[in-house]
Amino acid sequence: MFIQVIQGPCSRQDEMRSAMEQWEAERAPDVVGWLGGTYGFTDDGMFVAVVRFESEEMARSNSDSREQSAWWERTRALFDAEPEFHDCTDVTLALDGGSDDAGFVQVIQGRAVDPDRLRAMMTDTRQMQEERPDILGATLAIADDGTFTETVAFTDEAAAREGEKKEMPAEMREQMMAAMDDVRYLDLHQPWFASRMG
Template sequence: MFIQVIQGKVSDVDGLRRCMDRWTEELQPGAVGYLGTTWGLCDDGTCIALARFESADAARRNSERPEQSAWWAETERCFDGPVTFMDCSEVTQWMGGGSDQAGFVQIMEGHTRDAGRMRELETQASDRLHEVRPEILGGTLATYGSDGFVEAVYFSSEAEARAHEKMEIPDDLRSLFEEENQLMREVTYFDLHEPMLVSPRR
């Protein structure tokens, strides 16, 4: 799997929603290798989108379509200032990956000194995490550049996520979480209170 992360401050929310809806209706059928998108708006007006493809080649072919270029020229005008793109070629899904049933998605963006170990810890924690935090539906961990990472965690609802944050964590999970935290730095959190979850149309 390949994930492209798109991020920027939005100046025209309604316009952006129209553009995203039009992409789903008109452009998605021709996007070969497209697996889905998670996107939404944060409280500070930041839009962040995670577009999933089967491979980097599939994402590149989509970007090269003339209709995609025309769509992006229109969509870009909905942003205030530059829009950043991060291409993540190493993607790990844990607990089955994301879920279109999620009512809340939290995205973490930062740097890590050992992406491989982060993936191992996510895999090790998955089974026990589902027992302790049933409101977590799954997640993805994607890496870019030499040390960048973007992790998306899908929750059944924000209320349940906040309530379970206060729970005591069992010792076996705590040790894994503590090690993972030590691997991360300069982490920024993006809360999607109303996530838009798009899957390929069949």
């Protein structure tokens, strides 16, 4: 799997959502390898899109198409500043990656100090399900520069906040602190999703 993260400040939120929905309706059916996406805005007005493809080659083929270039030129103008891109071929899924029924999504970004440990924690779904049943699934995407984007889908925000109050096992906490650095959290209170049917 290949994940591309697109993010940047956007005050034209209704127009941005319309642009994404237009892409899903008009472009998605013809884009080979597109799997889906998770989208939303943070409280401080940052738009975040986490888009999944079967492979980097398929994503590049879409990006290089004339139709995609035309759509992107229109959409790019909706950002208040130049958006950031994080292209990630190193992708790990937990619990099938999440759910389009999630009521709250938290995007965690930072630097992967120990990528192997990060991946191992993501795949320990037994412990995840025991400790945090409010988590529906997650994706971990690591870019070539060592930065990572983890996208965690929760049943709802109230359950997520309640889960945060639980005391994390000391070993797990130590592993997390050793595996990542420069961490920041982007909360998507009203996320929306798109996915290829069938």
